[in-house]
Amino acid sequence: MNTAEIQALAQAIIHHHGATFAAQAPDGQIDHVQLTAQPVPPALRSEPAYLAALQACSALSFIAVDAETLAQAWQRQAERTNQFDATHWPDDPRDFGLAGTDPAQAFARCPRELGLYGVLPTAEWVGRMARAGVPTVQLRFKSDDRAAVAREVKAAVAAVEGTDARLFINDHWQAALDAGAYGVHVGQEDLDLIGHRDLETIRTSGTRLGVSTHGYAEMVRAHAVQPSYIALGAVFPTTLKKMATAPQGLARLAAYVRLMQQYPLVAIGGISADLFPAVRATGVGSVAVVRALVNAPDPEAAAAHLLERMKA
Numbered sequence: 001m002n003t004a005e006i007q008a009l010a011q012a013i014i015h016h017h018g019a020t021f022a023a024q025a026p027d028g029q030i031d032h033v034q035l036t037a038q039p040v041p042p043a044l045r046s047e048p049a050y051l052a053a054l055q056a057c058s059a060l061s062f063i064a065v066d067a068e069t070l071a072q073a074w075q076r077q078a079e080r081t082n083q084f085d086a087t088h089w090p091d092d093p094r095d096f097g098l099a100g101t102d103p104a105q106a107f108a109r110c111p112r113e114l115g116l117y118g119v120l121p122t123a124e125w126v127g128r129m130a131r132a133g134v135p136t137v138q139l140r141f142k143s144d145d146r147a148a149v150a151r152e153v154k155a156a157v158a159a160v161e162g163t164d165a166r167l168f169i170n171d172h173w174q175a176a177l178d179a180g181a182y183g184v185h186v187g188q189e190d191l192d193l194i195g196h197r198d199l200e201t202i203r204t205s206g207t208r209l210g211v212s213t214h215g216y217a218e219m220v221r222a223h224a225v226q227p228s229y230i231a232l233g234a235v236f237p238t239t240l241k242k243m244a245t246a247p248q249g250l251a252r253l254a255a256y257v258r259l260m261q262q263y264p265l266v267a268i269g270g271i272s273a274d275l276f277p278a279v280r281a282t283g284v285g286s287v288a289v290v291r292a293l294v295n296a297p298d299p300e301a302a303a304a305h306l307l308e309r310m311k312a
């Protein structure tokens with residue numbers, strides 16, 4: 001195929017999927033966004049479907065590592081089905097190398113529907129939201145003071161006793177294991193830092209593992225450790241932390257959910273009560289929030305409202 005023919009294939013992908021990925025949320029809530037074309041990364045292969053998809057996905061504003069992951073998947077999809085179908089955005093785990101894992105090496109399972117998930121700054125908040133009926137809570141206590149961390153993690157574990165809440169601990173996996181928490185949540189950089197041996201320690205202890213992801217390449221990376229759940233974000237802009245990647249939007253979230261069905265999935269980032277129905281409609285089993293709870297004038301009432309919206 002010559003360059004013009006490959007460009008025509010790329011245009012066909014953009015034609016069929018551009019409008020979908022440009023829509024962030026239902027009209028009237030968050031405006032449609034302009035796709036910001038990304039530079040096309042250097043090609044690692046020479047097949048037409050791969051080259052066309054690398055161009056198209058970059059034009060559809062996927063960052064280099066995600067455009068590369070998608071282009072490989074478009075190529076595998078074309079090979080597997082013996083045709084190039086520009087209408088079919090890749091969503092088969094086999095095309096991303098996500099099939100064929102070993103259940104014996106997976107982290108302990110957790111429910112697919114983790115439900116409303118409160119990400120909370122202190123043990124006191126954890127207890128308060130657990131008592132308000134939030135089914136999944138996380139202690140996100142940012143400190144380098146090991147003694148303070150150990151105290152706060154212990155207090156959070158004690159705070160959920162007598163409630164039905166599942167408690168995840170962000171970052172501080174050793175303190176979480178020491179205190180007997182239900183699970184730990186780690187980011188991609190944390191995965192690098194923790195290393196294989198310590199991951200094995202967490203896995204064999206039976207503690208659940210949640211992993212943050214921000215796109216296709218990170219989902220593939222997360223899958224390599226077979227965590228208990230995968231978090232997808234940031235769906236919308238958030239002021240809570242500076243994100244390295246642009247908000248994913250609902251269309252990407254829906255595509256991620258189609259691909260990652262084998263995992264319990266958690267959506268996070270900028271999700272307010274009015275956005276719950278649209279986020280739930282993508283098929284995620286859990287919606288994680290920080291400000292929607294901790295900045296609410298009446299957090300218990302906010303929890304009750306979000307629990308209702310979760311059901312709707």
Ligand SMILES: Cc1ncc(COP(=O)(O)OP(=O)(O)O)c(N)n1
Pocket residue numbers: 117119138140170171185186187188190210212231232233241266268288
């Ligand atoms: C449910 C959930 N999803 C994502 C995150 C973010 O975790 P991480 O990438 O480790 O970043 P920090 O929270 O540590 O800033 C989360 N905490 N919870």
Ligand SMILES: Cc1ncsc1CCOP(=O)(O)O
Pocket residue numbers: 119233234237238239240241268269270271288289290291292
């Ligand atoms: C910790 C974190 N990780 C990705 S987005 C986010 C913050 C979500 O906070 P909010 O729900 O207030 O936008």
Ligand SMILES: [Mg+2]
Pocket residue numbers: 170171185186187190
């Ligand atoms: Mg973290």
